[in-house]
Amino acid sequence: MPSNPRPQLRRRIRFFLHRWHRRLGLLVSILLILLVITGVALNHTGQLELDNHYPQSRVLLWPYQSVLPDNIGYRGRYGLLYSANGMLMLDEEVIADCDRLTGAAETLDYVLVSCLSGWHLLTGDYQLIESFDPAFLSLADDARPAISEGQLVAGSPDHWQRLNTDALTLEEIMPHARIASYEVLPSVNQSISWQRVMQDMHSGRWFGRGGIWIVDAAAFAMLLLAFSGIWMWWSRPGNRR
Secondary structure (H helix, E strand, O other), X not given: OOOOHHHHHHHHHHHHHHHHHHHXXXXXXXXXXXXXXXXXXXXXXXXXXXXXXXXOOOOOOHHHOOOOOOEEEEEEXXXXXXXXXXXXXXXXXXXXXXXXXXXXXXXXXXXXXXXXXEEEEEEOOXXXXXXXXXXXXXXXXXXXXXXXXXXXXXXXXXXXXXXXXXXXXXXXXXXXXXXXXXXXXXXXXXXXXXXXXXHHHHHOHHHOOOHHHHHHHHHHHHHHHHHHHHHHHHHOOOOOO
């Protein structure tokens, strides 16, 4: 009687799947480790405060270089004025809250500082007098502090107004103004949080345009691993009892 070819075919298929199951598993395991770590971290975003901390590693931030703004500083009479970790700094001294410094102007008696989160009026020796929202003075988002005729002004190159430092109001229009020069400092990330990095790694966006397809391919490979593993177990004699 001719032998039944089905057991031999099943063994060949099982051998083929077993060989590729190991290779595919090794390949996918690297990405799977990343998905597990980022997934667990994202599930505990609140406890880990991932949305309030910002990585500074150039390796981690390479996908975001085009959207990270320049970190600028202003050299004043008493030191370097800059922002770091959400604070306005004078050298190593904390002055006020500031998510990103955008401008500064200095007279003998006052210093006016603009940040994305708000503006600050300081004394001539850099002591905080008042913090305020630029919308309170009807200033546009691109408004900056400057100097005109030895006085503080605020606005844009085509519209400058003198700042009344006592009443904190904008008064007569000034014809021209001088914007202070700034220094470009080593980049400090204050906008891309750990939560954003983890989300982009988990979805594949962190790896560039093809990253999402890589994660999709890995997900499909894990699906193949699951089905092949079930079939190899099921096809073994005695496992179907």
